[in-house]
Amino acid sequence: MSDAVLSSADAIALQAEGVSRYFGGLKAVEGVSLTLRRGELHAVIGTNGAGKSTLINLLSGELPPSAGRVILNGQEVTDWSQPRRARAGLGRSYQRNTVFLEFTVRENCRLAAQARWQRAWDWWTPAKRCAKAQAAAEDALARAGLRAVAERTAGTLSHGQKRQLEIAMCLASDPQVLLLDEPLAGMGPEETERMLALLGQLKTGHAILLVEHDMDAVFRVADRITVMVNGRVIASDLPDAIRQHREVRIAYLGDGH
């Protein structure tokens, strides 16, 4: 079959088709299909161990699926490595902090940008002379609202600023699709507000898949919500419909009324 998958809507940025991942006998992700559109923030929620991070790993290419297909911008990428998917426009952030604490905010962004364009490089050229990576890093710093602290050592940032920096590092690789794993974890109210504002802005130019436990935040920013329980999708709909969804209320929100 041809790599090119015909898509009726150009707006579709990323698709999972019947994606599964087994760890021995454990079905961590089972037959998940999901569509992520440009300009959309699509949240994936579910209880601990529901398979959300595993799903992100399958989409980003960090884990191969046991079954199913992943399609990025109309092209099947199931067999592509994570770096190859990143070069094709798929960016991700992690639950754990991946910032280099001893480097400045700007240096962290430049490193992330360099990873994106390394193929086009002469490795003997010092990093700071790579104009494309520099420009991408500066743009990412500005979009993430971190210009004022660009020269600060990352280790001196607040927790919320570090999470913002992670988003900036993701943006520095110039992705069209952002996979964000719990960007609000451990944030106070003010930091949460700042991050939600940032996500709202980023939505315009990106397709965003957000895994998040903060339900208030999810229902405020999400255009669509997919609910996972025990590796499976039990509902995928607009936020208002998810709120009313009986199975979701029983399985996840804790009541059936």
Ligand SMILES: Nc1ncnc2c1ncn2[C@@H]1O[C@H](COP(=O)(O)OP(=O)(O)OP(=O)(O)O)[C@@H](O)[C@H]1O
């Ligand atoms: N590398 C692995 N090897 C074995 N089991 C794994 C592995 N990664 C995840 N699992 C298991 O797969 C299931 C789904 O885990 P996953 O981390 O995807 O859930 P999650 O929804 O992201 O949970 P949380 O909200 O707690 O982060 C869990 O039972 C977990 O223990």
